[in-house]
Structure formats: C-alpha cells, structure tokens
Amino acid sequence: MPASxxxxxxxxxxxxxxxxxxxxxxxxxxxxxxxGKADDAPRIIxxxxxxxxxxxxxxxSELEKCRDFGxxxxxxxxxxxxxxxxxxxxxIWDRExxxxxxxxxCDPSEARLVLAEQPNGLPALQTHCDQMVxxxxxxxxxxxxIGPSFNAYRDxxxxxxxxxxxxxxxxxxxxxxxxxxxGYSHTTVTPILQGRPLHPAIRRLDVGGKFMTNYLxxxxxxxxxxxxxxTFIANEMKEAVxxxxxxxxxxxxxxxxxxxGERREDxxxxxxxxxxxxxxxxxxxFHGVVRDYDPGGASSRGRKAAVSTEDVLTLRxxxxxxxxxxxxxxxxxxxxxxxxxxxxxxxxVLPIGLWPGLLANIVVVGGNxxxxxxxxxxxxxxxxxxxxxxxxRVACPENPVISTWLGAANxxxxxxxxxxxxxKQEYEEYGAGWVARRFSAGLxxxx
Amino acid sequence: MNNFGVIEIASTTTKSTPGWAYVPDxxxxxxxxxxxxxxxxxxxxxxxxxxxxxxxxxxxxIRKELEALDRDNPKDVNIPIPPRPGGGSRAQNKHTPNVRxxxxxxxxxxxxxxxxxxxxxxxxxxxxxxxxxxxAQAKPSTPTTAVSKSAxxxxxxxSAGGASKRSAxxxxxxxxxxxxxxxxxxxxHTPKPETESEKLGSTPPQQAPQRQQQEGDNDVEMSDATxxxxxxxxxxxxxxxxxxxxxxxLPAYAKPPPAAHPGDADPLLVxxxxxxxxxxxxxxxxxxxxLSYLEARGAWGEEERRYPVRVFCAVCGYWGRVKCMKCxxxxxxxxxxxxxxxxxxxxxxx
Numbered sequence: 001m002p003a004s005x006x007x008x009x010x011x012x013x014x015x016x017x018x019x020x021x022x023x024x025x026x027x028x029x030x031x032x033x034x035x036g037k038a039d040d041a042p043r044i045i046x047x048x049x050x051x052x053x054x055x056x057x058x059x060x061s062e063l064e065k066c067r068d069f070g071x072x073x074x075x076x077x078x079x080x081x082x083x084x085x086x087x088x089x090x091x092i093w094d095r096e097x098x099x100x101x102x103x104x105x106c107d108p109s110e111a112r113l114v115l116a117e118q119p120n121g122l123p124a125l126q127t128h129c130d131q132m133v134x135x136x137x138x139x140x141x142x143x144x145x146i147g148p149s150f151n152a153y154r155d156x157x158x159x160x161x162x163x164x165x166x167x168x169x170x171x172x173x174x175x176x177x178x179x180x181x182x183g184y185s186h187t188t189v190t191p192i193l194q195g196r197p198l199h200p201a202i203r204r205l206d207v208g209g210k211f212m213t214n215y216l217x218x219x220x221x222x223x224x225x226x227x228x229x230x231t232f233i234a235n236e237m238k239e240a241v242x243x244x245x246x247x248x249x250x251x252x253x254x255x256x257x258x259x260x261g262e263r264r265e266d267x268x269x270x271x272x273x274x275x276x277x278x279x280x281x282x283x284x285x286f287h288g289v290v291r292d293y294d295p296g297g298a299s300s301r302g303r304k305a306a307v308s309t310e311d312v313l314t315l316r317x318x319x320x321x322x323x324x325x326x327x328x329x330x331x332x333x334x335x336x337x338x339x340x341x342x343x344x345x346x347x348x349v350l351p352i353g354l355w356p357g358l359l360a361n362i363v364v365v366g367g368n369x370x371x372x373x374x375x376x377x378x379x380x381x382x383x384x385x386x387x388x389x390x391x392x393r394v395a396c397p398e399n400p401v402i403s404t405w406l407g408a409a410n411x412x413x414x415x416x417x418x419x420x421x422x423x424k425q426e427y428e429e430y431g432a433g434w435v436a437r438r439f440s441a442g443l444x445x446x447x
Numbered sequence: 448m449n450n451f452g453v454i455e456i457a458s459t460t461t462k463s464t465p466g467w468a469y470v471p472d473x474x475x476x477x478x479x480x481x482x483x484x485x486x487x488x489x490x491x492x493x494x495x496x497x498x499x500x501x502x503x504x505x506x507x508x509i510r511k512e513l514e515a516l517d518r519d520n521p522k523d524v525n526i527p528i529p530p531r532p533g534g535g536s537r538a539q540n541k542h543t544p545n546v547r548x549x550x551x552x553x554x555x556x557x558x559x560x561x562x563x564x565x566x567x568x569x570x571x572x573x574x575x576x577x578x579x580x581x582x583a584q585a586k587p588s589t590p591t592t593a594v595s596k597s598a599x600x601x602x603x604x605x606s607a608g609g610a611s612k613r614s615a616x617x618x619x620x621x622x623x624x625x626x627x628x629x630x631x632x633x634x635x636h637t638p639k640p641e642t643e644s645e646k647l648g649s650t651p652p653q654q655a656p657q658r659q660q661q662e663g664d665n666d667v668e669m670s671d672a673t674x675x676x677x678x679x680x681x682x683x684x685x686x687x688x689x690x691x692x693x694x695x696x697l698p699a700y701a702k703p704p705p706a707a708h709p710g711d712a713d714p715l716l717v718x719x720x721x722x723x724x725x726x727x728x729x730x731x732x733x734x735x736x737x738l739s740y741l742e743a744r745g746a747w748g749e750e751e752r753r754y755p756v757r758v759f760c761a762v763c764g765y766w767g768r769v770k771c772m773k774c775x776x777x778x779x780x781x782x783x784x785x786x787x788x789x790x791x792x793x794x795x796x797x
Contacts, residue, residue: 057529075526079556120743214516256765259780330756333509342745351724
C-alpha cells in the first residue's frame with residue numbers, strides 16, 4: 001500500500017468532478033460534486049426498465065412520462081441490492097449520464113466515481129463492477145464503498161437535534177453510529193466507528209420494501225381484487241396508507257369483524273384505523289387516493305357507485321400488518337429475527353463498552369424509514385431489550401431516501417476519498433484483484 | 448414361571464451385518480437422539496407432530512410463498528432493451544473481453560450466490576484446486592474471503608446467537624455483573640493494577656481535560672479515577688480520567704462534565720458505565736474483513752426457536768384460533784372458516 005501512495009503523489013491531480021451514485025435497487029440517487037461544492041440534492045432516477053400494458057418500454061427517468069401504471073412490469077438490473085445485470089444497468093447509466101443529450105452529462109475520463117454498494121457483497125459481482133467502471137466507462141478515479149458507512153459523513157447530531165452551541169465543531173466522520181438501512185431489497189444493521197464499518201457485526205434482514213409490497217399484494221388479492229399484476233399500484237398504496245403499529249394486539253383487536261352475527265363497535269366505526277383507498281381507473285385517474293373510512297358502508301357507497309364507477313378498497317389490518325413484517329418476519333414464516341432482535345444480535349458480537357454509544361446514536365435511513373411510527377416502534381422494542389442504563393435514541397433524517405447520497409457527497413469532499421480512491425492507471429497496473437482487496441481493506445485504523 | 452431352563456440375557460452388542468437383525472432396545476425411546484443411518488427410519492421415528500411442528504407440506508407451502516414474496520414481478524417477464532431514440536453511437540464501441548463477458552452474462556443473483564457457495568465448498572475440501580481455480584479465473588478478492596472463512600475471529604451469526612427479549616435479560620445480567628464489579632472496586636478503593644494497565648495499553652495516560660469534579664462525588668467515573676491514580680498520576684486530584692478512557696481511536700470527551708447534582712452520590716441513582724474496550728480490541732474490530740453474504744444474514748438463535756410463531760387467520764388476518772380440519776389452515780372464527788371451506792373444497796375435494 002505504501003507503493004500506491006507514492007505513485008499517487010507523482011500521478012496526475014485528482015479530477016475535480018465527482019459523480020456520486022447511490023445505485024439502489026429501486027432508484028438511483030445521482031449528483032455531482034464539483035470543486036468542493038455538491039449539488040443540493042441528487043436526482044432520483046428509477047433504476048428499471050418498465051413496460052406498460054401497451055408494451056411500451058421506459059428506461060430509467062423516462063418513467064416520468066408514463067401516466068398509466070396499470071399492469072406495469074419491471075426489469076431491474078439490481079437484485080438484492082447488488083448490480084447483477086450489467087446489460088440493463090449500462091443502458092440506464094448510458095442514457096442518464098454518458099449519452100450526448102443525457103440529463104446529467106458526465107465525461108468519465110475526467111471524473112471520479114463514488115459508488116455506494118450494499119455490505120457483504122459477492123466478490124464476483126464486485127469485480128464485475130470494478131471492471132465495468134474502468135474498462136467500459138473509463139472513469140479516471142473510482143471508489144466503491146458500502147452505503148451505510150457513507151452516512152457517517154453527515155452531520156449526525158443535527159439529525160438527532162442534539163442541543164449544542166453553533167460554534168461546536170461537527171465531527172466528520174461521526175465517531176460512533178449504528179446505522180439501519182431499510183431499503184427495497186433488505187434491511188441492514190451496520191455499526192460504524194469513525195466512518196469505518198465494524199464488519200463482524202453487520203447483519204441483514206431479508207425484508208425490504210419489495211417484500212412488503214408483495215405481501216400487501218397477496219393480502220389484497222385474497223380479500224379484495226386480484227392485484228397480482230399491479231405491483232406499482234400496490235406500492236403506491238403501501239406508501240400512502242401503511243404504518244407501523246405501536247400496539248399490534250390492540251390494533252388487530254380493533255379491526256376484527258368479530259364472530260358470526262356480532263357487531264363490534266370498533267369494526268363498524270373503523271376505529272380510526274380503517275381507510276378507504278380509491279383505485280385509479282386508468283382513464284381519468286392514474287394515482288390512488290386515500291379517503292377516510294365511510295362507516296355508512298355499502299349502502300351509501302352503493303349510491304355513490306351508481307354515479308361514479310370507482311373501485312374502493314377498505315383497508316383495515318392490512319395497514320399495519322404489512323410493516324409488521326420488519327419487526328416479526330416469522331409472521332409469514334421467514335425464520336429471521338425481527339429488526340430489534342437483529343440489532344441485539346449485531347451488538348452481541350461487540351464489546352459491551354460500545355453499546356451505550358451505539359444505542360444512543362441509531363440512525364434509520366432508506367425508504368422504509370418513511371413509514372409512520374417506524375422509529376418510535378424501534379425505540380420502544382429496543383428499550384425492552386437493552387440494559388436499563390442505556391439511552392436509546394433513534395432518529396431518521398429529514399429525507400431518509402437521499403441520506404446515503406448526501407453522506408457520500410460529503411465523503412467525496414473529505415480527505416478520506418483521496419486515501420481510498422483508485423485511479424485508472426493503478427487499476428491497469430495492479431489489476432482488479434488488487435482494487436477489490438484495497439476497497440475491502442477500507443481506511444484502516446489510523447486517522 | 449416355567450421357562451424350560453432357558454435364561455434370557457439382555458445383550459447389548461449389535462452386529463452390523465447386511466440384512467436385518469433384532470437389536471436390544473435398552474434405553475428409553477429418545478427419538479431425537481436416534482441417529483439412524485437411514486433417513487426413512489429417522490423420519491418414521493420422529494415423535495408425533497406437536498402444534499409448533501410443521502408438516503412437510505406446510506413447509507413447502509411457506510417456502511413457495513416466501514419465494515413469491517421475494518420476486519420483482521409476479522410472472523417472468525422478459526423486457527428487451529429498447530433501441531435508442533437517437534441511434535446508438537456508444538453501442539458500436541469495442542468492448543474488452545471482460546466487459547463483453549459481463550454484458551452477455553444472463554446470470555441472476557441466485558446463480559452468483561450458488562457459484563460463490565460452490566467455490567467456498569471447494570476451497571474447504573480441496574484448497575489446492577481452489578487456489579488453482581482462483582489463479583485461472585483471477586478472481587480477485589478470494590484471498591480476503593478465504594481469510595474470513597478460515598482464520599477470521601468473527602463469529603458467524605448462528606454462533607452470535609439470538610438476542611431477544613429473553614437474552615436481553617442475559618444482557619442485563621451481564622451489565623449487572625459489570626455493575627457489581629465496579630461497585631466492588633469502589634468499595635475496595637484498591638485499583639487492580641494489572642488489568643487497568645493492560646486496558647490502558649501502551650499509550651500513556653493523556654492529560655485529561657480539567658474537570659471540576661466535586662470532592663466526595665463517588666460515582667463510577669470516580670472509581671475509574673482512583674484506578675488510574677495507580678498509573679504515574681498526571682496531576683493528582685484535579686486531573687480526572689475521562690470516559691472513554693485514553694484512546695487513540697475514539698478520543699476522550701473533551702468538554703466539561705455536566706454540573707454536579709446532589710443525587711450523584713446516591714447509590715440508587717448512580718449511572719454505571721461498562722468498561723470501554725481497549726484500543727487493540729477496537730483496532731481488531733475495525734480492520735476485520737467483511738463477512739460473506741450468507742454469514743451476514745440474521746438467523747434465528749436458540750431463543751427465537753424456542754417459542755411458537757404467531758399464526759393468523761388466512762382469510763381476515765386476525766389471530767388464527769381455529770384450524771381447518773382438512774388442510775390445517777388457520778382461521779379466526781366460523782365466518783372465516785366458511786369462507787375458507789369454499790376454497791378448501793375446490794382445492795382438495797370433499
């Protein structure tokens with residue numbers, strides 16, 4: 001490694017433009033850092049090839065032009081958080097970044113790429129990624145780091161609203177955080193010290209946004225309409241109505257219709273839980289609408305339905321049973337611990353002296369963090385499990401989806417990037433194996 | 448009883464001859480402990496199904512359902528890449544052999560995972576062949592994965608065990624033990640030089656920030672302070688060792704401590720802080736190699752396995768309190784049972 005440092009000292013100066021990519025399974029978060037100044041927010045690009053019912057195909061951000069999402073089919077280059085199908089991924093990247101009229105035009109030969117990946121990737125896929133970046137796109141400089149650890153480069157204490165004086169220096173990277181990344185494919189728990197992930201303690205729960213959407217689809221197909229081909233609509237519905245229950249037993253009791261002939265007050269009135277969801281009809285409306293539950297029931301709806309032909313679903317326990325999978329995956333037979341237990345498993349391999357620091361700085365990022373009451377429930381469950389003396393603080397940044405990107409953009413301006421990034425010359429000289437080893441070794445310990 | 452002079456002797460020897468033989472059954476039947484060579488016999492010797500046990504059929508059903516939940520699309524779709532609107536100029540670029548191979552690969556993640564497992568298995572059974580394969584394929588990061596597989600001290604998730612509500616109790620016990628330890632230290636007011644010096648390591652105790660600590664305030668940090676005075680003391684009483692202790696990796700808390708409170712000395716209110724890991728421990732943690740994809744998966748520990756999982760009504764989603772007699776599906780009450788019967792009859796007949 002010293003040899004490489006020497007070669008860098010004599011090499012060309014690092015490129016001034018950095019393309020920061022958080023290449024998620026559902027969306028790409030992309031933006032530039034130029035000369036120490038980052039974009040305010042990344043552009044969010046759907047990372048898929050989508051085909052609608054008229055067999056028209058949309059690539060990446062073209063999906064914005066699509067209006068009718070009925071029977072949408074998707075091809076995703078990223079599976080389980082890792083870029084698997086490069087044929088599709090290259091097409092999307094080309095159209096978004098490298099073509100002449102791309103919306104975020106970038107010349108790879110004069111740019112650095114900072115790419116966020118999921119922890120615990122397969123070596124073969126990581127090599128593919130490195131080879132594509134250098135041999136196909138030809139970036140001048142490149143770093144591939146695990147997404148959760150980029151979050152440490154954000155101002156973590158601002159996320160927690162820790163009281164402090166304005167002149168307090170901001171620790172970048174943050175000294176100690178426990179990062180929970182709950183995305184499309186899975187949920188990971190990563191303890192991070194000084195920006196370095198503690199690899200032995202990283203744990204993964206194979207429940208993500210996709211899993212929950214599919215579960216909602218299944219429930220609706222059993223109870224209401226066949227929604228199996230309407231993944232996109234089910235996903236919109238999940239984002240609109242699902243919430244994490246703080247009292248699962250109580251909520252389940254309230255939404256039960258009761259035994260035969262019984263009229264339960266809570267069920268009839270909806271108990272504040274039931275919601276009506278108006279499905280898009282694909283002619284005049286293209287997005288669903290949430291309405292308050294109409295206890296008038298079928299009769300008044302029947303009158304309305306005579307006027308308008310809208311399809312209304314009444315959602316009751318579907319609203320909270322679906323996100324409950326994050327905390328009790330065994331409800332669908334998945335033999336994995338729930339999120340709070342997963343955090344405890346992760347902590348159990350760490351010395352107990354680190355627990356207070358980690359538990360007091362739990363940050364939740366990723367799209368699922370937007371579910372109502374997610375952090376409250378996590379905090380509640382963790383408090384039951386940890387020693388009484390530990391303070392448990394769970395927080396979620398303002399926009400959890402772009403948090404990793406913002407962290408990565410800060411990282412691209414930090415001096416750490418100079419120590420970690422690999423240039424094209426180095427790749428050509430030492431080969432892909434060397435690059436992979438260098439990235440997996442990370443920063444080391446010395447600050 | 449007249450047994451005609453024949454005396455039966457219980458024999459404990461068994462002969463492993465082909466064919467079959469009577470084997471004396473001297474122990475009480477413990478089906479779980481029977482390690483039969485034949486899988487059929489092992490299956491037959493299982494005890495009767497308990498409520499929490501799943502039949503093979505149910506297990507298959509659950510596995511299929513989980514696979515369905517993990518899919519991107521309900522059906523297999525094949526979406527070809529559409530032609531570029533402006534005519535693809537980049538498409539004609541020449542690719543390097545590596546890139547061509549990657550672009551043409553139609554492998555899914557499951558395929559890659561299988562490959563990886565096969566490689567690991569090969570590395571375990573035949574290291575030389577695996578090394579040769581690696582050299583041939585120039586798979587880069589196998590050195591690190593090999594390390595993580597064989598020599599890494601990192602425990603696998605399975606051995607890491609489950610930490611649930613019950614094991615939280617264990618954690619609390621551990622913390623309580625720690626607490627007792629510190630109380631004992633406090634009571635003795637005699638530092639343990641060997642452990643403390645070991646924890647402090649080779650780094651000399653840094654000049655801790657000046658902290659206005661009240662005299663007679665004997666909370667835990669005080670016990671640390673007394674411990675540290677065994678070291679070459681910086682400036683005797685004014686200097687106070689900070690938490691975490693002197694560490695090059697995680698610097699000490701450098702700000703003045705919060706104002707003293709009259710309750711600080713109250714043994715019921717004192718907050719106790721577990722010992723901070725040494726720099727060496729932290730260094731080992733921070734430089735440990737990544738786990739493999741499968742090792743990082745959260746797995747059920749003993750605790751989670753011990754209790755039955757929650758079951759829900761297959762029709763309405765309430766607790767599954769009743770079992771369908773025909774297929775074992777759970778439902779909540781009569782209404783849902785009837786709704787389920789219609790489906791059950793069409794699937795399995797009357």
